[in-house]
Amino acid sequence: GAVVSQHPSWVICKSGTSVKIECRSLDFQATTMFWYRQFPKQSLMLMATSNEGSKATYEQGVEKDKFLINHASLTLSTLTVTSAHPEDSSFYICSARPPTGEPNTEAFFGQGTRLTVV
Amino acid sequence: AQKITQTQPGMFVQEKEAVTLDCTYDTSDQSYGLFWYKQPSSGEMIFLIYQGSYDEQNATEGRYSLNFQKARKSANLVISASQLGDSAMYFCAMREAGYGNNRLAFGKGNQVVVIP
Numbered sequence: 001g002a003v004v005s006q007h008p009s010w011v012i013c014k015s016g017t018s019v020k021i022e023c024r025s026l027d028f029q030a031t032t033m034f035w036y037r038q039f040p041k042q043s044l045m046l047m048a049t050s051n052e053g054s055k056a057t058y059e060q061g062v063e064k065d066k067f068l069i070n071h072a073s074l075t076l077s078t079l080t081v082t083s084a085h086p087e088d089s090s091f092y093i094c095s096a097r098p099p100t101g102e103p104n105t106e107a108f109f110g111q112g113t114r115l116t117v118v
Numbered sequence: 119a120q121k122i123t124q125t126q127p128g129m130f131v132q133e134k135e136a137v138t139l140d141c142t143y144d145t146s147d148q149s150y151g152l153f154w155y156k157q158p159s160s161g162e163m164i165f166l167i168y169q170g171s172y173d174e175q176n177a178t179e180g181r182y183s184l185n186f187q188k189a190r191k192s193a194n195l196v197i198s199a200s201q202l203g204d205s206a207m208y209f210c211a212m213r214e215a216g217y218g219n220n221r222l223a224f225g226k227g228n229q230v231v232v233i234p
Contacts, residue, residue: 034221043226107222109163
């Protein structure tokens, strides 16, 4: 099946620094990718929809300047957490699905990135 | 309004027994898809099974089956012959055809612990 690769799988950074997380679709082109955030023992909350060649669409309450999303190619979307603070510590996970147009096409997820800001 | 509801508390299941995880959904669309994912402690999201709103038969994938009751808007997951490796969080999700970009809406999840 299709594979989505996310990197890094974990990162520890100092407060005030920025962290970039990459999400790649390895064997299909994804015009749309999704970024989720998950706190411990909670569900996945959609942060934003990444659109190739255009601006990302952010969910209500998500700071655009804090979470920069770039979707420069059909196989790569990046999420940059700018000026990270301890409250940004969380599990971030991306997803994409092949653009077949069929509703039963599953969304493929990256492995997730566990961010710890100290 | 919450689109996917999973309200069961954490569950302990005896190995080799079956377990049913409840999921109800809310939509006004006629065309939609329902998904179940497994999330082990490593964090990855593993696709288990899919049910389309127009599918007349309940979906099955190996030990996983989906009890789809459209009128009740429920899509319960049944795991038969539980194994220790089934211990994980399980998420029900829905994709609505009319929902922008076909994104998924997730429930809060069910914690399952399989005991020997």
